[in-house]
Amino acid sequence: MAELPFQSLPGFRDFTPRDCAIRNYLFETWRTVARRCGYCEYETPMLEDTGLYLKKSGGELSGQLFRFQDQGGRDVTLRPEVTASLARIAAQHQRDFPKPLKWFEIGQCFRYEKPQKGRGREFYQFNVDILGEAGPAADAELIAMAIETMLALGFSSDDFMVRISDRQAWLGFAKTHGITDEQVPEFLSIIDKLEREKPDILAAKLAAFSLTVDQVRGFIANPPADASPASAAILADLGARGYGDFVKLDLSIIRGLAYYTGVVFEVFDARQSMRAVAGGGRYDTLVATISDGATDLPATGFAMGDYVIRNLIEETAHAAMEMETWLQRNSRSCEVFVVVADESKRDDALRLVTTLRRAGISTDLSLNRAKVAKQFQSAERARARFALVVGQEYPELKLKTLSSRAEESGPADTATDWLTQRLQAPDGPLLA
Amino acid sequence: MAELPFQSLPGFRDFTPRDCAIRNYLFETWRTVARRCGYCEYETPMLEDTGLYLKKSGGELSGQLFRFQDQGGRDVTLRPEVTASLARIAAQHQRDFPKPLKWFEIGQCFRYEKPQKGRGREFYQFNVDILGEAGPAADAELIAMAIETMLALGFSSDDFMVRISDRQAWLGFAKTHGITDEQVPEFLSIIDKLEREKPDILAAKLAAFSLTVDQVRGFIANPPADASPASAAILADLGARGYGDFVKLDLSIIRGLAYYTGVVFEVFDARQSMRAVAGGGRYDTLVATISDGATDLPATGFAMGDYVIRNLIEETAHAAMEMETWLQRNSRSCEVFVVVADESKRDDALRLVTTLRRAGISTDLSLNRAKVAKQFQSAERARARFALVVGQEYPELKLKTLSSRAEESGPADTATDWLTQRLQAPDGPLLA
Numbered sequence: 001m002a003e004l005p006f007q008s009l010p011g012f013r014d015f016t017p018r019d020c021a022i023r024n025y026l027f028e029t030w031r032t033v034a035r036r037c038g039y040c041e042y043e044t045p046m047l048e049d050t051g052l053y054l055k056k057s058g059g060e061l062s063g064q065l066f067r068f069q070d071q072g073g074r075d076v077t078l079r080p081e082v083t084a085s086l087a088r089i090a091a092q093h094q095r096d097f098p099k100p101l102k103w104f105e106i107g108q109c110f111r112y113e114k115p116q117k118g119r120g121r122e123f124y125q126f127n128v129d130i131l132g133e134a135g136p137a138a139d140a141e142l143i144a145m146a147i148e149t150m151l152a153l154g155f156s157s158d159d160f161m162v163r164i165s166d167r168q169a170w171l172g173f174a175k176t177h178g179i180t181d182e183q184v185p186e187f188l189s190i191i192d193k194l195e196r197e198k199p200d201i202l203a204a205k206l207a208a209f210s211l212t213v214d215q216v217r218g219f220i221a222n223p224p225a226d227a228s229p230a231s232a233a234i235l236a237d238l239g240a241r242g243y244g245d246f247v248k249l250d251l252s253i254i255r256g257l258a259y260y261t262g263v264v265f266e267v268f269d270a271r272q273s274m275r276a277v278a279g280g281g282r283y284d285t286l287v288a289t290i291s292d293g294a295t296d297l298p299a300t301g302f303a304m305g306d307y308v309i310r311n312l313i314e315e316t317a318h319a320a321m322e323m324e325t326w327l328q329r330n331s332r333s334c335e336v337f338v339v340v341a342d343e344s345k346r347d348d349a350l351r352l353v354t355t356l357r358r359a360g361i362s363t364d365l366s367l368n369r370a371k372v373a374k375q376f377q378s379a380e381r382a383r384a385r386f387a388l389v390v391g392q393e394y395p396e397l398k399l400k401t402l403s404s405r406a407e408e409s410g411p412a413d414t415a416t417d418w419l420t421q422r423l424q425a426p427d428g429p430l431l432a
Numbered sequence: 433m434a435e436l437p438f439q440s441l442p443g444f445r446d447f448t449p450r451d452c453a454i455r456n457y458l459f460e461t462w463r464t465v466a467r468r469c470g471y472c473e474y475e476t477p478m479l480e481d482t483g484l485y486l487k488k489s490g491g492e493l494s495g496q497l498f499r500f501q502d503q504g505g506r507d508v509t510l511r512p513e514v515t516a517s518l519a520r521i522a523a524q525h526q527r528d529f530p531k532p533l534k535w536f537e538i539g540q541c542f543r544y545e546k547p548q549k550g551r552g553r554e555f556y557q558f559n560v561d562i563l564g565e566a567g568p569a570a571d572a573e574l575i576a577m578a579i580e581t582m583l584a585l586g587f588s589s590d591d592f593m594v595r596i597s598d599r600q601a602w603l604g605f606a607k608t609h610g611i612t613d614e615q616v617p618e619f620l621s622i623i624d625k626l627e628r629e630k631p632d633i634l635a636a637k638l639a640a641f642s643l644t645v646d647q648v649r650g651f652i653a654n655p656p657a658d659a660s661p662a663s664a665a666i667l668a669d670l671g672a673r674g675y676g677d678f679v680k681l682d683l684s685i686i687r688g689l690a691y692y693t694g695v696v697f698e699v700f701d702a703r704q705s706m707r708a709v710a711g712g713g714r715y716d717t718l719v720a721t722i723s724d725g726a727t728d729l730p731a732t733g734f735a736m737g738d739y740v741i742r743n744l745i746e747e748t749a750h751a752a753m754e755m756e757t758w759l760q761r762n763s764r765s766c767e768v769f770v771v772v773a774d775e776s777k778r779d780d781a782l783r784l785v786t787t788l789r790r791a792g793i794s795t796d797l798s799l800n801r802a803k804v805a806k807q808f809q810s811a812e813r814a815r816a817r818f819a820l821v822v823g824q825e826y827p828e829l830k831l832k833t834l835s836s837r838a839e840e841s842g843p844a845d846t847a848t849d850w851l852t853q854r855l856q857a858p859d860g861p862l863l864a
Binding site: 004005006007008009010012013014015016017020021023024032035036037038039040041042043044045046047048049051052055066068069070071072074076078085088089091092093096097098100102103108110112122130133135137138141144148151237240241242243290291292294331333334346347350351353354355357358360361362363364367368378381382 | 436437438439440441442444445446447448449452453455456464467468469470471472473474475476477478479480481483484487498500501502503504506508510517520521523524525528529530532534535540542544554562565567569570573576580583669672673674675722723724726763765766778779782783785786787789790792793794795796799800810813814
């Protein structure tokens with residue numbers, strides 16, 4: 001086919017039905033698990049005042065923004081993330097809700113990055129946050145939710161691991177080693193690249209802080225017992241909940257520098273062959289920052305994007321099979337395909353379609369006067385379970401199970417009843 | 433409270449949990465009806481090449497675009513509608529699907545308009561289209577779907593009406609009265625404003641075409657029998673389907689000029705007190721236009737926004753009640769609230785929470801060591817149905833029905849089983 005004049009923009013996806021169904025599988029699983037764990041859904045605007053994002057992240061994302069002036073001259077940005085808006089909304093509305101707020105959101109975010117495997121310029125994100133509870137029980141509750149999400153997607157403890165770290169542990173380390181508050185961001189960015197930096201450069205960078213690589217590695221490998229009381233409490237809580245096999249302390253996890261204040265965590269595939277599947281942590285000062293101190297609300301949250309998790313599902317046989325089962329069940333375009341075998345009965349067929357649909361039965365028919373064989377072909381292509389034939393025997397209807405070719409029959413005036421029964425039964429003749 | 437430093441942009445909404453639940457009620461109803469009628473879901477990018485929209489609409493929307501240059505210097509626009517992208521995607525992928533394509537989409541669109549009741553700068557839209565079928569049966573199938581959507585939202589034939597018109601009828605009228613093809617858009621825009629224009633101005637405008645207001649009104653009131661064979665066929669089809677009470681021919685309906693080619697329709701509240709609730713029609717040339725002729729696919733579709741329909745629901749008692757029932761059922765933040773009455777049993781309570789959630793039971797608990805009365809208060813606020821008390825009697829659990837205060841008890845090791853039963857039963861003691 002010749003090049004078409006319009007394509008989707010680089011890094012933006014078209015979701016034709018199968019891709020949309022996979023997206024919906026993620027959405028449904030995310031939503032189901034969130035509700036099961038007591039979270040309420042909210043949504044934020046796609047477009048916000050650019051200042052909101054700059055204030056939150058201190059410019060960390062500023063090179064990746066879809067930022068522009070709207071027709072009213074406002075400096076606006078397509079949301080690169082949701083937490084800044086959440087903080088804005090929480091500051092404004094928190095009095096209307098009992099604490100803690102356990103809220104989740106599912107929606108698209110936009111970052112101008114180089115498109116590559118596991119990353120586009122738009123992506124869907126599942127955001128889960130607990131606001132108004134400062135204790136480690138909230139972090140444990142949140143991490144439990146992240147684990148339940150992975151389990152609901154068909155993963156087991158062999159497939160993934162949650163690595164927990166603590167910004168406070170590193171602040172303590174920094175203090176002990178005479179690193180000033182101003183130097184901390186630079187120091188943390190060195191730790192963040194510990195495994196990716198060339199050894200000599202790493203050593204030189206640490207030497208500037210009078211530190212050796214061994215000292216840092218030693219702290220990560222054997223942190224002092226009092227390095228992170230919060231993560232100890234969280235690990236104990238998660239152990240009691242039955243999640244001991246899924247979590248471990250790993251101080252090499254740093255995450256973005258701008259706004260985390262305490263425990264942070266990331267979910268990785270067991271082989272660590274991909275970017276983090278999900279990540280988050282405590283951000284106790286963000287609501288106050290965004291509201292200029294009007295509202296002070298401790299908070300912890302995590303996000304999971306749709307790119308990496310989809311890749312991990314597709315590369316993990318049992319998770320892929322679970323998704324495929326869901327897709328099979330949810331991607332029929334109808335359950336019952338009405339075949340008009342006698343055109344003089346078309347009006348009866350049309351009325352029957354209305355009746356079945358009104359009763360909640362997914363029903364379709366050919367929109368033109370096609371031959372019966374062609375209509376059966378359409379039924380197959382729609383992946384319908386049954387063909388319901390309206391022919392000269394009407395008001396007697398023939399029902400064909402398309403997988404087995406088994407044939408039954410039943411009266412039109414009670415079709416809703418016996419078809420509903422039939423659809424709930426496993427395949428095989430019912431009215432024979 | 434002092435003015436907060438950040439607000440949402442004018443015309444953009446924050447969806448706190450109740451508003452988000454109302455949005456989800458619309459989404460779920462739309463999705464359910466679409467699947468029931470044999471449509472598959474797709475999604476298009478939020479951002480597209482601006483040229484795509486300009487090509488589709490001939491500039492009709494160009495004053496309302498959120499249009500900007502991205503970091504790569506591309507002229508891009510936040511989608512003001514979805515049909516242009518659908519045409520682009522259909523042109524590219526239609527060979528992969530049996531015809532007709534019956535596709536639906538639910539998502540946000542953006543137009544820079546003056547925010548007012550029933551209109552914002554963002555809105556959700558439900559898009560339903562049939563591509564690849566030129567006959568009137570496709571239009572009837574589509575209009576049937578629009579009606580089913582209204583019925584599923586709790587409206588009856590007293591609440592709304594579908595008014596059907598036909599671009600071809602007006603082209604015929606224009607030809608009869610010597611109006612040239614070039615003049616047709618201007619002529620149609622006069623008809624479009626027939627009821628809103630001042631009588632003398634209207635008369636003057638029509639006089640320029642050697643027409644009187646009476647001639648035009650007469651054509652609308654008593655169109656010749658052959659004015660619109662397509663709408664006659666569609667009305668007959670809809671009558672056979674049982675929708676006769678919901679539809680009428682009304683040639684005063686014009687809709688946007690740019691791309692409709694045949695029958696168009698709008699859904700109005702019975703009192704016509706609001707803007708159209710939904711509207712659409714046939715656009716047989718759009719796919720060819722967007723693909724520079726590479727793909728030619730007849731098409732018909734409609735869209736329903738979330739603003740007007742929400743207003744109409746809230747102003748229609750029985751529809752509002754139906755929505756409220758759904759909201760009650762779906763806005764609990766949990767079903768079961770676990771109350772820790774003896775802190776020495778907290779670990780048992782945590783494990784119980786994990787077990788119940790894993791079994792699909794929506795469960796929550798207090799994240800700090802609150803007094804029992806306070807925990808019950810939290811349970812009430814979460815609108816839980818049951819409080820499950822873990823106290824010194826553990827592994828015996830107490831179950832309190834929060835509405836009736838009825839109390840039962842049961843063993844922890846089979847809690848999943850009896851709670852599942854209990855949740856499916858109407859309220860009242862089960863294990864007494």
